[in-house]
Ligand code: C2O
């Protein structure tokens with residue numbers, strides 16, 4: 001038998017992808033092609049649902065789904081049957097209406113991570129709980145002037161968040177840029193990780209894994225194992241990368257290509273920034289510009305040291321329990337064919353707001369800690385407690401009260417041996433002090449890593465949206481174990 005050429009492999013991959021899109025999971029099973037070869041499969045884009053005339057109306061079902069992961073049949077949980085769920089594309093000023101149906105056997109709900117929308121009622125309300133079999137109608141109203149960018153959605157029912165994310169429940173939200181960057185194409189890339197047991201279900205997670213923050217043994221891009229993308233030399237691509245892993249940090253590299261950051265989490269940078277690598281904590285996103293150069297490059301996730309629980313568990317538990325010290329190959333990019341002319345210049349982004357020049361109404365310090373304790377609500381097997389200012393999450397307690405219209409400075413401290421990527425709902429954070437990091441340009445994020453035994457300082461403009469919401473560690477096992485607090489703006 002003659003070995004297949006790379007081109008033939010790619011062609012087979014594309015055929016497999018088309019079949020999947022046309023026929024759903026059933027056809028995908030039997031389509032063989034590139035799938036049977038294990039790799040050489042073209043990166044698939046999730047289905048796109050775009051707003052029209054200011055409204056995007058959709059039904060989203062969270063339910064068990066049978067999908068193919070690499071060479072294996074898997075029983076996962078997914079939005080509308082696919083990993084990831086559909087990509088929602090909207091504009092500033094749009095309204096997104098979601099009829100969210102819970103087809104799972106556990107309670108769930110929906111969170112629109114990073115969107116600056118109201119947290120009350122049927123808005124981005126993390127206190128809603130949807131029972132199995134029930135439907136809840138959400139409405140998210142994006143203000144005029146909402147920053148463009150790559151956001152995402154996932155369940156947020158306390159106690160189940162990490163499990164549901166790890167099982168496959170995530171999807172992307174794109175807020176269109178009113179002044180788009182010229183590009184030959186853009187791609188959404190949702191990075192997730194999963195461990196399947198012998199029957200193809202998400203594996204049970206032990207108490208120590210929850211404490212460390214689980215890392216799945218298979219790392220996926222758009223639900224695929226090491227897919228391939230192709231481009232012609234000179235083409236510009238815009239990659240919207242989401243770290244949807246419950247706990248894994250990603251140090252992304254794409255050697256052999258020029259990589260520029262167009263934006264992180266919210267909005268976009270004034271000027272794209274040249275980088276050789278970019279680190280995404282869980283929940284972070286990055287928009288990358290790739291001006292393709294001939295050759296084959298591999299997008300890898302190199303290891304990140306996010307601390308360990310040594311000395312706290314008696315015996316120690318390294319963060320790299322699963323051989324995390326090798327770079328993981330996420331995707332390969334093949335650039336070949338007839339070169340095309342260079343893409344047009346990147347228009348400058350608007351000057352970002354800088355809270356360093358604004359009046360600060362209040363300052364607070366929040367301490368993120370882990371320690372031996374009664375483990376609380378999560379139940380048996382957990383003797384480690386995860387706290388903020390010494391308290392585990394209590395939905396009925398208001399931890400911080402802030403004034404609508406004020407700017408505050410929050411110092412986030414970490415008195416423990418593991419990093420905690422801290423996320424605040426509704427209002428983005430401007431980093432104002434973060435070790436040696438260069439913060440000359442205003443730096444806005446919605447997940448900020450607070451390193452082990454370290455601290456960072458952020459400023460937050462509580463401009464609008466009275467209401468109550470949450471902040472928490474985005475190592476979602478830590479969040480489920482209690483590392484979440486509530487904030488009310490009024
Ligand atoms: Cu990505 Cu509170 O969530």
Ligand code: CU
Pocket residue numbers: 111112113114423424425
């Ligand atoms: Cu969020």
Ligand code: CU
Pocket residue numbers: 419420421473474475478479483
């Ligand atoms: Cu944490």
